[in-house]
Amino acid sequence: MTATASVEDFASDLRQAAETASAWPFEEARKIIERLKRKPKDEVLFETGYGPSGLPHIGTFGEVARTTMVRHAFRVLTDDRIPTRLICFSDDMDGMRKIPENVPSRAFLEPYLQMPLTSVPDPWGGEYASFGDHNNAMLRRFLDTFGFDYEFASATEYYKAGKLDAVLLRAAERYDDIMQVMLPTLGEERQATYSPFLPISPSSGRVLYVPLKEVNAKAGTITFDDDDGTETTLPVTGGHVKLQWKPDFGARWAALGVDFEMFGKDHQTNAPIYDRICEILGGEAPEHYVYELFLDEIGQKISKSKGNGLTIDEWLTYASPESLALYMFQSPRSAKKLHFDVIPKAVDEYYNFLARYPVQDVKNKLGNPVWHIHAGNPPVEELPLTFGLLLKLASASNAEDKEVLWRFIGRYAPGVTAQTSPTLDKLAGYAVRYFIDRVKPRRAFRLPDEVEADALRRLDAALAALDGSDRDAIQNAVLDVARPVPRYQDAKRKGPDGGPGVSFAWFSALYELLLGESEGPRFGTFVAAYGIPETRALIARALSGELAKGAA
Template structure:
């Protein structure tokens, strides 16, 4: 049940999920109505090609679509009750295998089945009835891991069962009109062989890329050439599939899809498929075209190059929520996807989450953490915060070294948060493990402390003298204020406080950037920090 203040704010919110939701609400002039006049579920769809394993692109599309879905349930609510919706995760598993992926076993076996529908190719992993069934199972496990609410739909199931037959019949009826849309978009050579319908060879089982002649649209009978023979057969019941852009349009038509987003690389497909679905008698879904991911060098991510970041890698070094937070922002802008963005994403998520209770609805609905919590039905977590930032954890384990242990970190956390018990801080406990992994693999190998120059050495001696008279347990704020005062003194020669803090980071921590030093010293301990200073002065 949504209160009136939330609904009112949602309908005027500038946050992109609500902007997308309002496009849908205007499409239906409020809520979607069924044939009998009652409110009907709005259908959201995401697509997946099971020739490969699920990846971050799969996650982001389901996540972003879910955010729009939840936003729509609010803006189209009636009497405070959420508007009904459905989310279909559609697997295009009737597609023919074009090439053998690099990351699978039994490549020679797969090579012998090139061109066949993915559900009719043996599973190279030996665990499921087909290659597609294996990858579909992985997709569902993947989506279940993140708690997505969805319905799985298989293209092969729909084709084979005859559920798509009426839509295929309509494609044959509108064959010439579809050709008139598609042929002008193709090169001359491709035009000669293009067909909206791809028959499955009764001889080889391969999905054929050959021109066809429609003999009887109502019965689904077509004629085509197959290995030098002229074949006449029915395309119904899984004996054919459709060319990509036509298939997408047919799916929208057959399922009644109302919303589907896609990447910028499919912009042309959206245009042509939108025209085709109208020819079929349907309506193009609403949707958003999002920008693609870039690697650390600003180049487009390619699965064949392997220059991306897998979801397993992100979850090794960052949390699920931080990934969602990173993907929420600016979907229409290209995003760098590399290890380096993880620490900031972790801390930003928690900063936004802690801010939720103090925000009015207009600000709250623009808060990424609110959207992520609401999408997962975890609104109760709003306002939670971490006692120690992820950045500070990284600095701590960086000082402790690549061999640091979970227990060591918790011993130091006791300096900062009192009687630190992992059971009382489960989110922090999980982040400690990720900080240890991130430090081990990316930070520790790069850390290199430099010797201070004479002016920096004088400032470090003054800091050490202050700490000598400072008790363990002194507040981080009091320590930070003294660090500031030392850096401001003209005799130390720092042009700005930034120069002083950079000197502290480079001489004590071995990095160019670092935390608030007051917080770090309170966490690491006064005596331990004095040892760091002594080591720096002796270098």
């Protein structure tokens, strides 16, 4: 069989497996295909939204990454026969309702409250034309850093350039229909003043939330009292008005012909409103995907104003973008805690999935997250150590730089260097930073009790009798020390002689006593990497009380 034939066979197998693949991006992609059967189109448009009242954040990454995964699944299912586009739409014509905490001078922005974000001056030195333009530039830089394939769209540019004029005129014509959708969703007081159109005041430049005196569908105008009390008439076109955010959702879908958009669960109750307004304005509501919101470590919803969560920069300080993409891929419809402690697990899970990929059949490849993270072309990586093990080595050695870790790596995996494994070198750097910032301040060593002290002394003797760094021999020695100790026996687990196995309490005790933590990798692997002499020295420090005293 020729190489070309082999590639063609794999492509054929891939298409067939994709038809029934259960990964959620394929499920969403198949919905888009069914949509096209009802209403054929020359291209499929994916959209994500961004509110530039603040800088791009981890949720922004999640929306674009997840949408990109669905887009790629669609392209595979359709053999890339139908062109696709991804628009990242910035709602930068929204009024600035409050002044962000992170600007250089809050007083500087006070006069610009309620003005469109692209009419508010740039508070960071004037490099950009406006506050909105600054945050838009940060969004594009943010997305470009991750290599996303997208088109940027500015609401201000779309409104002012007339790209939304047709749908705005239609909104004036069908004003009563829109109001029939919106009014039942509002309280009595707001019903009296509500309008889907928000005029931009000619006198103050502010986005006005005022009742309308008249909507002239034939002329395409609205009449209202301006900030200065003057009765004013403006066209709904050309950027003189914008739509309230709920009607704006549906109007944008209708104007652009959006086929797919995902949003957080906080939008779920409003989705039927967006859909109905899109239909009123002559469009077909896109396929939706509603994802769960993130929680902090105590289970509270993450809030930008509270700052109770992780920023994108914080994640990337300690781990790669791929590990974050994995976290976004897994169970988007389940509430997940997003805090520092999830990072090490995400890193190791990513490399575990990557290691499995080459030996999987086509069906399982399509269910492997790395296929979606890397658009069907995952890299080949073989790492001799896990990130979790690197963290424990950093903790045991109090590493201040990654060169300390490389001394252990070189012993554990002879021939592996920073040059031959740049990925491992990056992981070593991440591990040291995570240890210094997140582990070291929280370590809690304790003194061993009598049972633990006796077990540690016997472990020290067992390690002294070993020759070399065979991780399995070390692990067996560690288990043998614990087997006769009633505290560490587990009747649910069987030992080699048919008696009780060793409970996890033994390993928790080892990590608490020697590393000041309650969890860790396989202990035999840790000792093999850290070194038997070094581990025995650690045991001596635990027995003498030095470790616990240092923590105190």
